Amino acid sequence: MTPGELLKLSGAYWSSCALHAGVKLDLFTKLAEAPATAGEIGRATDCDLRGITMLLDALAGLELLAKQGERYEATPFSADYLSKKSERYLGHIILHHHHLMDGWTRLDQAVRNGRPTWSGPSHSQDDSVRESFLMGMFNMANQSAPLITPAIDLSARKRLLDLGGGPGTYAIHFCRHNPQLRAVVFDLPSTRPIAERTVANAGLAERISFQAGDITSDPIAGGFDVLWVSQLLHGEGPASAAAILKKGVRALLPGGLVLVQEFILEDSRTAPLFPALFSLNMLVNTTEGQSYSQGELSRMLAEAGVRDIRRLELELPSGAGIITGVAG
Numbered sequence: 001m002t003p004g005e006l007l008k009l010s011g012a013y014w015s016s017c018a019l020h021a022g023v024k025l026d027l028f029t030k031l032a033e034a035p036a037t038a039g040e041i042g043r044a045t046d047c048d049l050r051g052i053t054m055l056l057d058a059l060a061g062l063e064l065l066a067k068q069g070e071r072y073e074a075t076p077f078s079a080d081y082l083s084k085k086s087e088r089y090l091g092h093i094i095l096h097h098h099h100l101m102d103g104w105t106r107l108d109q110a111v112r113n114g115r116p117t118w119s120g121p122s123h124s125q126d127d128s129v130r131e132s133f134l135m136g137m138f139n140m141a142n143q144s145a146p147l148i149t150p151a152i153d154l155s156a157r158k159r160l161l162d163l164g165g166g167p168g169t170y171a172i173h174f175c176r177h178n179p180q181l182r183a184v185v186f187d188l189p190s191t192r193p194i195a196e197r198t199v200a201n202a203g204l205a206e207r208i209s210f211q212a213g214d215i216t217s218d219p220i221a222g223g224f225d226v227l228w229v230s231q232l233l234h235g236e237g238p239a240s241a242a243a244i245l246k247k248g249v250r251a252l253l254p255g256g257l258v259l260v261q262e263f264i265l266e267d268s269r270t271a272p273l274f275p276a277l278f279s280l281n282m283l284v285n286t287t288e289g290q291s292y293s294q295g296e297l298s299r300m301l302a303e304a305g306v307r308d309i310r311r312l313e314l315e316l317p318s319g320a321g322i323i324t325g326v327a328g
């Protein structure tokens with residue numbers, strides 16, 4: 001690494017903050033509709049002219065806007081991913097990243113005392129923080145699910161349990177891909193309205209139901225033949241994650257398929273970089289959460305009574321991996 005690269009790394013959050021502000025102020029939706037001057041956008045968003053001009057210029061510098069004379073407009077890319085009117089809108093996950101920033105600025109404190117810097121998004125009292133988190137998960141899952149569902153044969157399966165399923169994105173994609181399949185999304189009670197909305201929007205309310213509960217303390221009804229556990233275990237410590245897997249596997253009929261998606265560390269724990277950094281995200285946001293290695297996840301699955309454990313050969317845009325096995 002060069003000193004220049006080091007300083008670029010140190011100041012990378014300036015670019016992130018410019019993007020976050022652009023999404024918070026919803027500039028991209030407006031500028032995908034029609035080009036506008038800084039004055040016009042400033043009036044439409046109730047922003048100071050000096051401030052909005054600087055932000056628009058920086059976003060143009062980041063190639064998220066195009067500037068022609070005094071007018072700015074969304075690029076084809078930002079119109080596709082940053083306009084609220086696009087089906088591919090990624091603003092929810094960007095706002096979620098924004099909500100995590102305050103906690104990350106106090107990472108040194110979390111490292112010193114081993115405790116999170118705030119309640120974390122799952123348990124936040126702020127509805128908008130929880131909504132960005134859950135719809136951010138919807139954004140992320142919509143990128144990966146179209147690659148995952150064709151790679152997993154559920155053609156003979158009837159009932160899928162989506163444990164910690166959030167907005168139900170994976171249940172939706174698995175059910176779309178497998179017309180005989182029904183699913184239950186199990187998640188915290190506060191998730192219900194968002195999950196029911198996404199399931200209804202997908203036209204699958206007849207086949208996907210929501211069960212409200214706390215996975216660490218509430219029972220789960222049995223009779224499933226697929227267990228899908230995506231990005232849930234990293235929010236828990238090793239003992240709790242193992243107990244959750246045991247509970248999920250107990251809800252399966254013998255021969256039930258188990259699928260666990262996580263950001264998986266190599267045994268060195270230093271790579272890939274994303275799960276190593278994600279562990280710090282769990283330090284800031286949870287009391288015991290962390291990224292796990294393939295060996296740790298495989299051992300938890302084996303202790304839960306799962307056999308034929310292996311990792312699926314899938315390259316996903318999120319960098320996550322999927323470990324599978326069979327119950328009983």
Ligand SMILES: C[S@@+](CC[C@H](N)C(=O)[O-])C[C@H]1O[C@@H](n2cnc3c(N)ncnc32)[C@H](O)[C@@H]1O
Binds near residue numbers: 164170
């Ligand atoms: C990172 S999100 C993953 C959502 C979804 N599985 C996905 O991959 O898109 C974790 C989910 O677990 C849920 N969750 C966290 N703690 C939980 C608990 N104790 N009981 C039930 N659900 C929980 C959260 O509400 C959230 O929806």
